[in-house]
Amino acid sequence: MTNPLTHFDQHGQAHMVDIGEKAETHRIAIASGHISMLPATLALIQSGTSKKGDVLGIARIAAIQAAKKTSDLIPLCHPIFLTRIAVSFDVDEALSSINCTVTTETYGKTGVEMEALTAVSACLLTIYDMCKAVDRGMVIADIKLLEKQGGKSGHWIAEK
Amino acid sequence: MTNPLTHFDQHGQAHMVDIGEKAETHRIAIASGHISMLPATLALIQSGTSKKGDVLGIARIAAIQAAKKTSDLIPLCHPIFLTRIAVSFDVDEALSSINCTVTTETYGKTGVEMEALTAVSACLLTIYDMCKAVDRGMVIADIKLLEKQGGKSGHWIAEK
């Protein structure tokens, strides 16, 4: 009987799953998450592109670099050659939060969901780090996969 | 005029803040977060310590290793000699979620909040990775600092 958790074999031992026989297809993943903060903190970040320091520009770089480190951070992830990483931000002033969305792509034997999710996490942690001097109570939430294409499981879109 | 966002200088340029003159004190940080999933996924994880594979044991190792990589992941973090990392889990069956709490400690010139928060994030991402074959819609949320001791700002506890 195979284990429903594919990262374990039939004896419950962890392994890095055999993907040797999987097809090399174009794979895309989109993930997002947000960080909530005090309105005054949000205002500081929004003024950042002018004089006070570009919080989101630095968080974007942290996201891109973290995506490339995914297989080092997540023990059972395969190393993957990402062919694209893109990061975008949306500010929700009503909720006083910043949303980060990351798209990752590859042409390979396994999906890039973990790369997108890891990038989102590093991005939001970096925003926390840069603003914690003024707002220690920020909360990171709603990190999730939005969409995934390629591979055997085809096109998957998260339910709203 | 100093910048309220201390990771930037008065011209808005990012720097790794000078902590040379700060006191070496015993510093502790506690952070937490959770991942929500289908009840069937939670049941698989809970059965894991017996035969199907120890998801939480592996996620705990991912947390500990990520804490040690914090200054590599978060661009403006100082390298820190952590003297302790502890990870604990609570299962909330009513909400079908697993909560992860990480405590980090050091004796040094700067705090260890980012190390605790980074460990929580890597822990929850690892749970996602190991269960995504059965539940792609899991959501990571409520990553936040709970408590912090040591340094100039003293003892801080998050409001409930």
Added chain:
Amino acid sequence: MTNPLTHFDQHGQAHMVDIGEKAETHRIAIASGHISMLPATLALIQSGTSKKGDVLGIARIAAIQAAKKTSDLIPLCHPIFLTRIAVSFDVDEALSSINCTVTTETYGKTGVEMEALTAVSACLLTIYDMCKAVDRGMVIADIKLLEKQGGKSGHWIAEK
């Protein structure tokens, strides 16, 4: 005259060998090694899957992560996309030792022996680390390649 040590050119200068023209084939390597310890230490490890802590589960993760870092640790190794890493343990109670066997696979231009050997080494070092508080005299031995498939040299099996 070519150098029999292929990691050096004809002038004795180290290089990362040109594998550009090699065929992409399915490559497999199997390596093993063991660690000898006091019988009381072995008993502690064997009781570990229940209550005292899962030494072998953590050593398995260390093995998998080390395999992915091989080209960072071994100066002249090529980076490789591993498609599978599996780790198994055998306990030899008569010799009071634990044997670790690692299988690595890829579809690529160069072999994965170093990845398997590096994983075995990290695995045994991790067992040492986790048990050194009770048994500083443990000895790691017999780290060797057992078998290798794929590439120009074909199927190789170690003599017993």
Added chain:
Amino acid sequence: MTNPLTHFDQHGQAHMVDIGEKAETHRIAIASGHISMLPATLALIQSGTSKKGDVLGIARIAAIQAAKKTSDLIPLCHPIFLTRIAVSFDVDEALSSINCTVTTETYGKTGVEMEALTAVSACLLTIYDMCKAVDRGMVIADIKLLEKQGGKSGHWIAEK
């Protein structure tokens, strides 16, 4: 009841042990190990300092760099500021093997045994890598701690 395996708490959960209260002392560790090979391989290595490539010089660098990566490779190791790493080789022509001995030092709260053992392992793996084109059957053995100074446990020397 405390766990005899200190890397686990009383519930058997892995943690990075609290060393905050330990004294900062001068700590030294010496570890060694060897690699056995065909006499012809040994002869190639020995001729290496002249024209065919300096296998041992490269293996020494691999050892030094691996010592610095120990806390990244061994999951529950603390990061440590090594103040010295030295690597020496002895050739045993009778046994057709090369012995590697590594000394590591720090002034800190925890020992440097794992750093010495990790350096020895990386050193011998690098020798294997550089000679495997001519001798795939080399065997790495006898990796062990020889001596340890500093800290609560004082001066320890391995029995012969």
Added chain:
Amino acid sequence: MTNPLTHFDQHGQAHMVDIGEKAETHRIAIASGHISMLPATLALIQSGTSKKGDVLGIARIAAIQAAKKTSDLIPLCHPIFLTRIAVSFDVDEALSSINCTVTTETYGKTGVEMEALTAVSACLLTIYDMCKAVDRGMVIADIKLLEKQGGKSGHWIAEK
């Protein structure tokens, strides 16, 4: 007879020098370097803080992160806890070049020159990377130590 090149012992073997007995002092290093380019490339970079992308902001982050990786990149460097990293830029329109200056600081047993020099190099390489699509002939030059304080050798300033 001691070796004038301190990274080698009296037999010419590389080691990571023993700094255990050195005093922990406040150490500062300042290094700089520049990259020359076509005037049109410089104009693109200068317009970058507005709309076309912030080349220098990203290069600054690369510099800070590289400083933290110095002991991983330079084989015989000691790991160091940097307490400050600051990066500044000067544009020389007459020479059509951008100069990068990095200051690194620590309180420790060894100097931080290599950290400053490594940061300058990574910074200039990142500028090259981001502009190479329009100007492949850029040249990086004049990477050197400007000043150094702390430690036995005291205050050193480069001759002009």
Added chain:
Amino acid sequence: MTNPLTHFDQHGQAHMVDIGEKAETHRIAIASGHISMLPATLALIQSGTSKKGDVLGIARIAAIQAAKKTSDLIPLCHPIFLTRIAVSFDVDEALSSINCTVTTETYGKTGVEMEALTAVSACLLTIYDMCKAVDRGMVIADIKLLEKQGGKSGHWIAEK
């Protein structure tokens, strides 16, 4: 309107460029740079292959390892499977400098210029590190791309 700096999108936001549709071709890059020093320092290095320590041998290893870390150092670089790295040195006694040339190759979707340039930089920094005890005023200069083959832009050779 596309951005002439391809590492930024049309809004000036950094991204890791989409290379998914690019052809996998044989790609080669050659870069070089030099380090100037006192004649006495050069003499020490030149005597190094005999007794005083092999500075250039270690710098060559640093170059090879740095090439493999390029996508970790340069934020917007893609991870690349290098298939060859070769490093050579020329001594210019008249100018009292050492020139380092690095060739990198891959079969892939993007070029390897940054890998060659990063290797040159790490190589020259390592020479600086090993000789700084006797010559703090060494200067690294003239780091540039010499030649590039493969990909859409074809064969490019630097003007003299």
